[in-house]
Amino acid sequence: MEKKEIFASIEIADHEVRLVVGEFYETRFNILRVEKAAVTGVIDKRISDEQNVVNGIIKTLHQAQEALGYRIERVLLALPSVNVQRHNRRVHVIPQESSKRIRLSDVQKALNEAVSYKPDEQVELVNVGCIKYIVNGITSRKIPIDEVCDILLMDVDLLYADKDIVYSYARCVERAGLEILDVCLDSYASAQEAAVFEQTVDKYVVLVDISRQSTTLSLFTHGKLANCEVLLTGYGSWMERLLEQTNLSEHVGFRLLQNTCTFNETYAQNSVIYVWAENGVQRQLTERNVCEMIAPMVRNWLNTVNEACAPIIENGDVQYLLSGEGCEIQAIKDVLDGLNAPWNIYVPQTIGARDCSLTVCLGMFYSWKEQQKIRADERVSCAQQDVVASVGSVSRRMKSNDDEGGFTKKLKSILLNDK
Structure with missing residues (x-):
């Protein structure tokens, strides 16, 4: 049985912080918790009061952790699509000569070369967008693992955003005691959710x-x-x-x-x-x-x-x-x-998050899962042992209640007290 992968995503909107916690389990995606907290520290997509935003993040975080019973350590962070620049890079890598088969490490090597490109000091890389793989003259969007070829070509779309905004949003999350698992443009995340x-x-x-x-x-x-x-x-x-x-x-x-x-x-x-x-x-x-x-x-x-x-x-x-x-x-x-x-x-259809304001938070989950295949990054938002302990505690309480139904237990208590 596959283990549960639990992720949390945060969007710092212009009047509130939104936090969504969800889990991928086998082939299903489930919403575990949605929290919102009002903030006044964002004006025209820029942080105007950092402490106000930090307090909003901490509030949503504490509410979610209290309800779930375990600690959220890292999150996916949405960034506003301000001053977005798109650049395309074509890179190549030669597979190992003995087998000429493409390995995941070959794809990672080519991608690392692409993302090293820096077009402007005023922007920061946020998303790796569309990737096209060209093998033996055939173009595909599927990672060509184990394909045989002399050279692998990759067309990589790179999406950059305003550097000052990127760092100001990231700073708020880190000041709230969270690690950033990944960042994503809000427009890109919405597009992922809405297909x-x-x-x-x-x-x-x-x-x-x-x-x-x-x-x-x-x-x-x-x-x-x-x-x-x-x-x-x-x-x-x-x-x-x-x-x-x-x-x-x-x-x-x-x-x-x-x-x-x-x-x-x-x-x-x-x-x-x-x-x-x-x-x-x-x-x-x-x-x-x-x-x-x-x-x-x-x-x-x-x-x-x-x-x-x-x-x-x-x-x-x-x-x-x-x-x-x-x-x-x-x-x-x-x-x-x-x-x-x-x-x-577009209205999200995921049970527990059928709210248009949550489109960005939901899309970040799918964007991250896409990147995981290439990065081979197995980090999640919560420590697995904490989740197991919390679920085990709930299961034990439910079993205890099932052994003797709630009404029967209360009735027995009343009768014994009368004696």
């Missing part, structure tokens, strides 16, 4: 990640991440007028957007959807009130996305795939036909 790479053989896909402060547009084509652009406008801008006129908190504003209103002014009704008291005076909002304040802001956001993607739309078959926390707002479907290309919304 975007498989959809781009003959068309373009623009992945639209809607967060509170920003919207990240990522262009994918021919199974590769081609480009990223961050628009400094997110679903938070839709709420600006509402919050200014009502003095409600962002949390309440998001709840109103998420569940109780429509963005279609034609169908908005005068029914009351929210009542609260301010300075001893009762106030209320109708669905039409909220719609009239929000719908124009949403249309402005749509126009911004359309303008940013217009050159791509003109040059090929394009589809939008939307994800991120903004897609938790049900009414967004009312206005997406205003986009200048066909669209779809």
